[in-house]
Amino acid sequence: MQYRSGKELRELFLSYFEEKGSKRYRSFSLVPDDPTLLFTIAGMVPFKQYFLGLKTPEVKRATTAQKCVRTNDIENVGRTARHHTFFEMLGNFSFGDYFKEEIIPWAWEFLTERVGLEPDRLYATIYLDDDEAHDIWRDKVGLPENRIVRLGADDNFWAAGPVGPCGPCSEIIYDQGPEFSCGKPTCTVGCDCDRYLEIWNLVFMQYNRDEAGNLTPLPNKNIDTGMGLERLTSVVQRVPNDFETDLFRPIIDKACELGGVKYGEDPQKDMAVKVISDHIRASAFMIADGILPANDGGGYVLRRLIRRSARYGRLLGIDRPFLTELLLSVRESIGDEYTELVEQACAIEQILKTEEERFSKTLSQGSDLLESEIKQLKKNSLRTLPGSVAFVLYDTYGFPLELTDEMCEEDGITVDKEGFNKAMDDQRQRARASSKQSSSVISKNAYTELADRSGPSNFCGYDHTSRDTEVIAIISDGKEKDFIAEGESADIVLTDTPFYGEKGGQVGDTGVITAENAIFQVEDTLYPVNDLIVHRGRLLKGSLNKNQAVTALIDAVRRKNIQRHHT
Numbered sequence: 345m346q347y348r349s350g351k352e353l354r355e356l357f358l359s360y361f362e363e364k365g366s367k368r369y370r371s372f373s374l375v376p377d378d379p380t381l382l383f384t385i386a387g388m389v390p391f392k393q394y395f396l397g398l399k400t401p402e403v404k405r406a407t408t409a410q411k412c413v414r415t416n417d418i419e420n421v422g423r424t425a426r427h428h429t430f431f432e433m434l435g436n437f438s439f440g441d442y443f444k445e446e447i448i449p450w451a452w453e454f455l456t457e458r459v460g461l462e463p464d465r466l467y468a469t470i471y472l473d474d475d476e477a478h479d480i481w482r483d484k485v486g487l488p489e490n491r492i493v494r495l496g497a498d499d500n501f502w503a504a505g506p507v508g509p510c511g512p513c514s515e516i517i518y519d520q521g522p523e524f525s526c527g528k529p530t531c532t533v534g535c536d537c538d539r540y541l542e543i544w545n546l547v548f549m550q551y552n553r554d555e556a557g558n559l560t561p562l563p564n565k566n567i568d569t570g571m572g573l574e575r576l577t578s579v580v581q582r583v584p585n586d587f588e589t590d591l592f593r594p595i596i597d598k599a600c601e602l603g604g605v606k607y608g609e610d611p612q613k614d615m616a617v618k619v620i621s622d623h624i625r626a627s628a629f630m631i632a633d634g635i636l637p638a639n640d641g642g643g644y645v646l647r648r649l650i651r652r653s654a655r656y657g658r659l660l661g662i663d664r665p666f667l668t669e670l671l672l673s674v675r676e677s678i679g680d681e682y683t684e685l686v687e688q689a690c691a692i693e694q695i696l697k698t699e700e701e702r703f704s705k706t707l708s709q710g711s712d713l714l715e716s717e718i719k720q721l722k723k724n725s726l727r728t729l730p731g732s733v734a735f736v737l738y739d740t741y742g743f744p745l746e747l748t749d750e751m752c753e754e755d756g757i758t759v760d761k762e763g764f765n766k767a768m769d770d771q772r773q774r775a776r777a778s779s780k781q782s783s784s785v786i787s788k789n790a791y792t793e794l795a796d797r798s799g800p801s802n803f804c805g806y807d808h809t810s811r812d813t814e815v816i817a818i819i820s821d822g823k824e825k826d827f828i829a830e831g832e833s834a835d836i837v838l839t840d841t842p843f844y845g846e847k848g849g850q851v852g853d854t855g856v857i858t859a860e861n862a863i864f865q866v867e868d869t870l871y872p873v874n875d876l877i878v879h880r881g882r883l884l885k886g887s888l889n890k891n892q893a894v895t896a897l898i899d900a901v902r903r904k905n906i907q908r909h910h911t
Contacts, residue, residue: 345460350577350591353459353682354434359570360454361407361436371411371432372680374633375900376644380505382642382901383413387435388549388568389507393660394439395509395549397563404441409573411629411682415645417718418652419750422618425538425578425585428628429649432573437489440564447546448480451516452487461581465519465625467491467533467540471500471512477548481514491516493519493533502547505836514543543579544571553811560656586620591677595720596620598673603660608617616656623653624668624670624679632684634809636856637699642901643713648744650696655747658707665700688810691895694858698885710741714748718755727756731763738764739771790819791872794837800875805842805853810897813840816892827889835872835873835887836864838877840897843869845877849905855898862886863893 348356358368364632372390387410393399410433420427438447442463448468455461467485472494483486494500503510517533518541519879526537533540549566551559553789574586583588587596590742599617600607630646637647657666667755671693679685685692717733729752737743749759773858794817804811818825818835828834843866846852852869857879866880888894 345462345580345582348459348577348580349457349468350573350589351681353577353580354432354573356458357434357454358407358409359816360458360518361405364405364436365404365452366407366436366711367403369406369693371409373900374413374630375635375904376412377904379905380507382645382796383415385412385414385505386410386568387433387570388437388547391437391439391568392508395439395562395566395568401439405437406439407436408654409681411633413626413630414644415649416622416851418648418746421622422615423583425587426541426572426575426621427431428586428626430572430629434571434573434576436567436569438567440566443565444480444548444815445565447569448477448514449484451544451546452485453618455516456742458577461518461579466688467493467517467519469493469495469500469515469517469533471514472496472514474500474514474548477512477514485500486542495534499534502545503553507553509549509551509568510559511566511568512547512552515545516542516544516546518543520579523585540583541575541579541684543576545569578800580600591623593718594673594677594779595624595670596792598670598761599660601671602666603657603816605660613660616659618715619656619669620660620667623649624667625674627653627667628671628674628685628692631683631897632682632688634855634898634903636723636899637895638693638899641905643899644744648700648746651707651742651744652750654703655711655751656699665697665704667700668697671696676850688895688897690860691810691856691858691897694863694885695856695897698863700887706741710737711751713737713741714743714751718752718757721757722755729757729759731760731765732767734759734761734764735767735771789801790822790824790878791878793874794819794824795873798837798876801837801845801877802840803842803844803877804840805844808842809900809903811838811840811842812893812895813838815888815890815892815894818888825890827887828883830883830885833880833882836881837876838879838894838896841869841877841879841896843877843879843896844898844903848872853898853903855896857881857888857894857896859886859888859892859894862888862894864888866898 352790364370375385376389386409394401412433413430414427468481472524478492481492500513504514520539520541525531525539547567547568553559574591576584577589577591583589597619627649635642635646637643653667677687683826698823734748737748738745738888752759802894816839818828819835843853855866857864861883864883865881866879869879871880
């Protein structure tokens with residue numbers, strides 16, 4: 345089998361399905377237009393409306409290399425050979441066009457003739473009663489009967505979520521050899537070990553599942569396939585895990601350099617390096633798609649990834665903020681395909697740096713507190729960390745509950761999550777009781793004069809979630825200023841902006857405005873006078889000057905949620 349880079353395999357796949365009449369689409373955003381999902385978790389998500397028959401596709405056949413984020417198994421990242429938060433899914437899709445009779449032989453042809461996988465190492469699993477798929481594998485492809493395996497719904501009935509399009513599937517399995525086996529006498533296709541590796545899932549999308557779990561036939565029979573690029577690359581490059589492919593290796597090597605460790609010598613340090621390498625890729629892509637660190641939703645997941653990475657950096661002996669130093673390696677390994685990493689490089693770096701620096705100030709203190717509490721628990725033969733302590737770590741030291749839980753688990757300690765939730769609710773009630781309605785009374789004179797001088801703001805947010813632009817005015821306490829310093833609040837006016845100002849019943853955007861060594865958090869966007877868009881917020885870092893070049897980046901997840909509710 346010929347060695348191929350991850351980049352070559354991606355292009356090989358997309359080109360193959362273009363030959364089969366598919367239109368190639370660039371990857372869609374990680375932020376799905378789907379209220380049931382936080383992230384794009386599979387290649388079919390952007391096409392969900394077509395599968396349901398709610399929209400008419402412009403083409404019958406499509407192919408993508410789709411950016412995906414899944415965080416349901418985040419604790420397994422670095423511990424196993426295959427778990428990732430961010431990954432690329434190679435997919436091809438048929439909207440009421442070709443079906444099993446075509447896709448099964450095409451998949452076989454691609455893997456054996458284009459990629460060069462050994463036919464005698466390949467197996468196919470099918471849904472228990474899918475005789476049609478069985479006969480195609482046996483009669484049309486020529487796969488021996490003993491390498492066609494029938495499995496139940498847990499393995500061979502696929503859905504993108506609890507509701508929506510779904511159907512039976514056929515997985516193509518690659519036998520990596522006995523050296524990858526768990527050694528159990530029962531080890532065979534379907535075993536959880538790494539010997540029999542699923543590399544491609546062919547989903548025969550025939551049904552829609554409603555909230556009650558009922559299945560109804562879709563208007564058309566569709567095809568949705570997904571193959572992890574990282575996994576395929578590891579097989580082709582003959583490496584034992586995804587992290588040793590060329591898609592990860594530049595990041596792994598840089599993380600090792602920063603930590604002063606050599607990969608392959610210490611399993612615990614290897615795991616830390618893998619976690620950091622995985623999470624930095626995910627973080628960079630999430631920020632590039634407009635996801636910002638927050639205390640809920642997708643922003644909370646991003647915050648957790650960044651802070652988890654920072655903690656693993658400390659385990660490698662890196663006692664300073666370091667994550668931005670990995671971004672060049674991320675761009676070098678994958679940025680030629682995903683140009684947003686290059687176009688948004690400044691914003692990604694500023695947001696990542698600010699979030700890591702904020703957590704770094706409390707990471708050591710919080711870790712010391714947790715270690716002290718764990719020692720005291722063990723001394724008293726107790727195995728549960730009080731929820732009140734977990735809340736202090738969250739509220740005072742910025743530790744996501746999941747991070748505290750993970751650190752406790754390493755010492756065999758559980759966390760009282762019920763107590764944590766009670767402490768959280770108590771704080772919210774105190775905050776509501778003490779809050780007072782306050783309104784900012786600001787003279788409109790400065791804004792009127794500015795609007796007369798500069799003309800209407802140029803809004804570009806229908807087509808863009810970020811924009812390179814320039815500061816044309818800074819207003820603080822009703823007066824124009826030439827600059828603001830760290831910690832100051834102000835209203836910023838830009839030459840062009842993707843930020844939507846509050847009007848028509850829809851609230852304004854939030855997000856960030858970044859410049860070299862500066863980051864301004866936009867807490868609201870409004871129109872103090874007609875046609876003048878003002879970005880209200882606070883400078884978190886550095887200084888910001890009038891006429892300075894900046895990048896404006898909205899919180900895309902929040903906007904999509906607002907638009908759903910507004911419509």
